[in-house]
Amino acid sequence: MRTLRAFSALLALGLLLLASGCSVVQQGTDVLKGTGAITSDQANTIKTTSETIRSTFGDISEEEEYYIGRSVAALILSRYPVLQNAALTQYISTMGSAIALYSDRPETFAGYHFLVLDTDEVNALAAPGGLVFLTKGLIKRCQDEDTLALILAHEIGHVNAKHGLQSIKKSRLVDAFKLLGTTAIKTYAPDTLAKLTGIFEDTLGDIVGSLVERGYDRKFEYEADGLAVKFAGRAHYDTGGLTRFLKTMVGDSSAASGKGWFKTHPAPQDRIKEVTPAITALGAVKIADARTSRFKQAVAGLK
């Protein structure tokens, strides 16, 4: 009898493994239920568990990240005007899209997109999912394409590591997942929708607060610098561009720097110290003449 039970358990295990390979837990439980290995109630328990197990930022789906990112982008765009310079936007977008291909997460739900903000403030921002913003003030600080590439790679690093989603308060996620986990339908009833919208709004507040006002945790910035060197290095950019940029920020107390980058990032000298070993390990890279000339052409009209 015990042998039979052991065999049944192994059979159930095998079928469950098969089911997990075929699709998801839902299908697996149906297979088990069909064999009589588990009861209907037990199957439902597995299904419910699989739906409500979400507990951390890593459980936010790609599609949800996309919707969060869209609204974060709308909030950023409510603070800054867009620079009307099609050639520069095309140049930044092409460079950013190229670097993203050499990142650890080249594909996101709706892809990477880039925009230049018309402000002298020195800043760069990335909304979850891959919506990246650079300010005109920051671009004017860059001396060459490779420096600009490292800034874009830093922002792509934030998207790769999901730093925006990581800044959502844990309790907020617990509330959201609790509400979502018990709702199997795609269209919400008015009371559920009202609650979800409230949580969504607070979620955006957490992200924008970190992104624009308080800044990310220092460790996230160092991590993004490390990823910038990794991704731009893979694309064969001169990763020394990052230190070239950071050096322009050392000792700069101008209002343009203070409002953006300085307020939300660790001291540039600390970042230089932290990232230099990785840059040195990659060695120097010759900047091709074509990069120098197209960079000069792209930024020529900036005032």
Added chain:
Amino acid sequence: MKIRKRSLVLFGGLLIVLLAMAADTVVVVKIQTTAIRQNPQFFSPALVSLKAGDKLTKISESNGWIQVKTQTGLVGWIHSSAVDVPKVNLLASNDPMKTQAKASEVALAGKGFNQQVENSYKSKHTELNFALVDRMLQVKIASNLIEAFLRQGRLGDFGGAK
């Protein structure tokens, strides 16, 4: 005799488990649109376009790329960041009823923070300009332009002069 019979039954059960583990893994596209490529690189010709929810059979894996087969039998490569691999981690618990299954992208498709939630948020914040966000999302740089940019700058797969 009894012990031998028991061993045989257990062996049979184990065999089923091993066969199950060796069975094909199905991966599911989790992003809006992507493509299967001839070789494991972005500048390789696209064989077929895919959309979120499309299912593929995994054949092998190499440097972040997964070799897959479509339901029509087409074989090619897709980047691992574009797909979800549904998993059931049975080692997480002795009780199969408490399996630590991660909610998959498929199970969550269209749920959670979705278009309906965005519309509800938008109606409360009419000052936000979502049309600008839509315009930003419409700008997509074609693969051939990215390749030309990299070639011209002697970057990535097309350069690297030290």
